Amino acid sequence: MKSENTSSIKKLKKQENIIGYLFASPWLLGITLLGAFPILASLYISFTTYDMISAPTFIGLKNYIILFTNDTIFWKSMWNTVYHVMISVPLGLVTGISLALLLNNKIKGMSVYRTMFYLPNVVSIVAMALLWMWLFQPNFGVINELLSPIYKLFNMEPLQWYQSASTSKITLILMGMWTAGGSMVIYLAQMQDIPVSLYESAEVDGANWIQKTIHITLPLMTPSIFFNFIMGIIGGFQVFTIAYIMTNGGPSRSTYYFAYYMFDKMMTDHSMGMASAMAWILLIIILIITTFALRLNKRVVYLGEES
């Protein structure tokens, strides 16, 4: 009787696996045919010199050696990108969590507020960039107009925002915060899952809002915080569009990010081999950082009580 049950369970599991693979087959085929081939091709091209017209010529590791040892702009673009990631990821987390905490209330019209904060995520990035160019325009932009009393108070020159190499990176990061509503939605969803009984128990013990936030909300939100952290790092290292539209990588290459340089290597220098090598370097950097972050997973992320 027992062996009969075991074999039917095995049969069911097999059937379930087949159905699973069948459902996943479009994606599996897609990743194999449309994903794996270009990925492997780019790996090969990274070991070649290839102007995108003539046939690629194998040159071994030369592209990598040049990038690491004799390409000043490579390091400049790398620093710009690391700077962007280091500031924008923590700032994005804090902004997203803060918004979520503010909007996790049962007051009238809350859904309207939530929609308003999420709305920037559905605006075209080109339109967003142009809008912010107007706002941040140093001479007639609204932001400097609003800040003019502060400038007068401290007797300082108006900030040049994206027009100055010293403030351009921060300007683009601040602009990026406008879309923090995207992560806010994820945080809010997780907050809704936190059992009310925990808050009730805390209230019985006399906990205030800050104590409840620190000891209940934030620990239970760590899975979504961690998810947004990882996604933020990946997205941060790929930053490109906003600089391409707003600053053309300038001024003085201060917003010339890694992905921008990679794009120029391909499109303007016609050096596909070098661009592919850069793509693989970027992939490895992201892999290392993500692996390191995942190792922290068990230590910093609350994954539920062990049974």
Add this chain to the structure above:
Amino acid sequence: MKKLLLFLVVSMVAVGLLGCDKDTTSDKTEIIFWHMSPVGSESYSGMKTIIADFNDSQDLYYVKGVGFSFWDYWDKLSVAIASRTAPNIGLSTIDDVVSRASSGALYDLSTLMDADTSGVNTIDLNEFRQSQMDFATYEGDLYAMPFTATTRALYYNLDMFEELGLTEADVPTTWSELKTIAKMFDVVENGEIKRLGFDPTYGDATYHGWLWEAGLDFFDDNLDPTLNTQGHIDVMNWILDFNDDLTRAQLTAFGEENTLLGLNPFASERVAMIIGNDGLYQTIINSGATFNYDVAMIPIPDENGVHVNWGSGFSIEMYNNGNDTDAEVQGTYEFLKYLLSSDVQLELAEVNGWIMSHISAMDIYVENKPIMQKLLVEVDYARDKVYVPYAPSWHGNDWQPYYTQILNGELTPAEGLAAARANYLEKQENYNSVN
């Protein structure tokens, strides 16, 4: 219900299939032509008519035109050439034809011309400037033909001149005259520029353009970067000192106001003089401006100045994707000849407002257009920039960051030029080590 649904689906499929049937073109060889007159552009209908006229005259070939905006065109073409999905024929930049020809991406037009005995629209090479055709020549053969003949000139606002009691005789011809006259037009109110006489960084003015006028260049004959002479520094200082009574922040703000408002500073009468190409003539017409203006040669240095301007014309070329049939190649060549014929070049000039490459056709085109006549004279002084394999964008991405730093005062001219030169040398070394 099911029957009704089935009937509807079958009917829609049938109507769709009927709609797809092009009985006039199905037996013709299709030629794809990429141009810069996308749907919605002012030149779209004109370009469509030109293509339709060719199609009406053909029994064997059918040209399908695909228009992209100028800004989208280049990336799309680069990717298409790389992936061997380029159109049969399209426009490109004439200064780097050699790079495409040497890689086998283009058909040898000389061979096609030699084999052409049809007598229809035969290309008369005497109708095209040798200086342009030299750029389209690789190993003695033509791999492209000049399509447009872009030129740059000094546009000046005659009404503003008259307002200050100046006449056409006062139009500057040298750098020192330019500065003296320009300063008369400046209007600054509360620290904000309301009107500017001239700025050597506005419009189509470029550092390499000014260098050429001073008999200098970015590269020597071996394509090694120069930029390290006192002459280069002097030209840069002239640019920096031109509006030294104004701050760079004021000039940048003034320029950005125009950009953000989508205004051409000359067409909107915010500058008295500007360097512009022949396209500015059309821009002024399109903007509905009513002021009087004229064009002249770009002022040259007071001593040993060279009358020259940056051309940057388009080429027309046939792309070799490696799988084209003989009929496609022949049909494309017939269309190329058609586009380069006198009548069509005239039509193209009317449609786009460009100065085309056909010399006689342009003589006719400018007959009743005094400003265009002067621009056409400047075409003979136009020069294209050299193609540098290790830095194809030497005048753009590679140069602009240093130029901006110098203009903003972050680097002195000597420091900025030295840094730019070091970058070119690094690129040259890296390129040579893998090619």
